[in-house]
Amino acid sequence: MTFPSHAALTAKELLERYAKGDRNFEQTHLHDSDLQGACLHGIGLSESILNNVNLSGADLRGADLGWADLSRANLEKADLRGAILTRADLSRANLNGANLLRADLSLAKLDHTKLAGAIMPDGSVHE
Numbered sequence: 580m581t582f583p584s585h586a587a588l589t590a591k592e593l594l595e596r597y598a599k600g601d602r603n604f605e606q607t608h609l610h611d612s613d614l615q616g617a618c619l620h621g622i623g624l625s626e627s628i629l630n631n632v633n634l635s636g637a638d639l640r641g642a643d644l645g646w647a648d649l650s651r652a653n654l655e656k657a658d659l660r661g662a663i664l665t666r667a668d669l670s671r672a673n674l675n676g677a678n679l680l681r682a683d684l685s686l687a688k689l690d691h692t693k694l695a696g697a698i699m700p701d702g703s704v705h706e
Contacts, residue, residue: 585628590614597622605643615653625663635673645683655693 588596590612593604597619607627616636623643630648635655645665649672656676663683670690678698694705 590617630668650688 585606585608587608588604590609593607593609593612594614594617596604602621603623604627605623605625607624607629609627609629609632611631612629613633614637615633617634618638619642620638621641622639624647625643625645627644627647629644629652630650631652632649633653634657635653637654637657639654639662640658640660642659642662644667645663646667647664648668650668650670652669652672654669654677655673657674658678659682660678660680661682662679664679664687665683665685666687667684668688669692670688671692673693674697675693676696677694679700680698680702682700684700697705699705
């Protein structure tokens, strides 16, 4: 469900704006988008709707994903070092092999989240 405050963007529009230097995409709606391998270092996507988004292999170092809906998102092998994931909904997301070193997962929803081989915030590897 899209809320009126959430601006719908396509993956192409987001990447074009990012390439021009825009980093603030707070409250964006990107449902079912493909951003596989995208370099989105330092992007601000707090309170965004990103469910079912393919971010596998993406560079999300230092990204602000606080309060974002990443349910069922594919973040396999994504680089999330130092990312803010406070209160993010990661239920049923795929984080297998992701790098979460120093990421903030405070109060994140991790119900049925795949974490095999993920580097956790403390540097340990999830079994």
